[in-house]
Amino acid sequence: MDRLIYTAMSGAKHIMEKQATTSHNLANVSTTGFRAQLDSFRAIPVIGAQLPTRSFVVDATVGSDFRPGAIQQTGRDLDVAVQGQGWIAVQLEDGTEAYTRNGSLKLNENGLLQTQSGASVMGDGGPIAIPPDVNISVAKDGTVTSIAADYKPGAPIILGRIKLVNPPEESLVRGDDGLFRLKEGGEADADVNVALIGGALEGSNVNVVESMVDMIALARQFDMHMQLMKNVESNEAKAAQLLSLTG
Structure with a gap:
């Protein structure tokens, strides 16, 4: 007993x-x-x-x-969904790097590309800055380009490329903020095989x-x-x- x-x-x-x-x-x-x-x-x-x-x-x-969720088309320029496996790298306030599948992005008051929670989206050389009065588009490989929004648009200007990573799933751990990090710390290497879908978001799985x-x-x-x-x-x-x- x-x-x-x-x-x-x-x-x-x-x-x-x-x-x-x-x-x-x-x-x-x-x-x-x-x-x-x-x-x-x-x-x-x-x-x-x-x-x-x-x-x-x-x-x-x-x-x-880690199974993918359903892809939902939104038509919004700053919405991106990771196609298949992979993650979007973001920088937190303390300078550390974390990873998310939430591609609902925005611009802060300083023109930095961020997630809705305020984490800065990482590019090749750090956070990506967006100039004012431009139209933004995100390519499949994460390249962010801008075109002037006035009556005489010029050639597209490459502003940076979103850092996309695909570390082994067993090496990731979820934080209290819902973002994932490497168990051993550090930063994952960029993976050119990770692709994005523009104008779409991935739902919960x-x-x-x-x-x-x-x-x-x-x-x-x-x-x-x-x-x-x-x-x-x-x-x-x-x-x-x-x-x-x-x-």
Whole structure:
């Protein structure tokens, strides 16, 4: 009975944590470029001289689901979607580099090309600056060009090329801000094979139906663990009664 308490108690605790992960995924079903978080359960023994047969259930986060989301055409010049595998490199306020699939870009008050969250899009030599009063276009290879927006447009001017990377998926870790970074730190090398789709955005890869089914299954599993703990309590009470009769 004692061993069952360890398993039921820790199992219920981590089922609640997995429910939180599933809820987080569902909350981001409409977030551009979002990658669903994955979890798995495993059992580990309790270390101790008097506890050789006890074990805990642990929710081990596997990582992220890197399957691509659906591409949605927007027609907006500063919207880009990564085609297939790859990432857009951005620079954070502390100067470090991170990676995103959210290609909804904007210009800040200084003319820097940024994500909607304010991270600067990295180019070949740093952040990409856009002059005023121009029309912007982004090519398949990430090249950003401008054409004067006045009545007499001139030749296109290349302003830079967005840094596109494709590090191994197992080397990436998700940060609290939703951006990905290299586990070992540092910066990934640019990959010329990564391509963009202009005037489009990539949707979240969260499967709503699958996530809802998971939520229902997790709720039933939690109820089962609670029932196991009630059974343990009942068995211990009956055992105590038997011991009192034989004492």
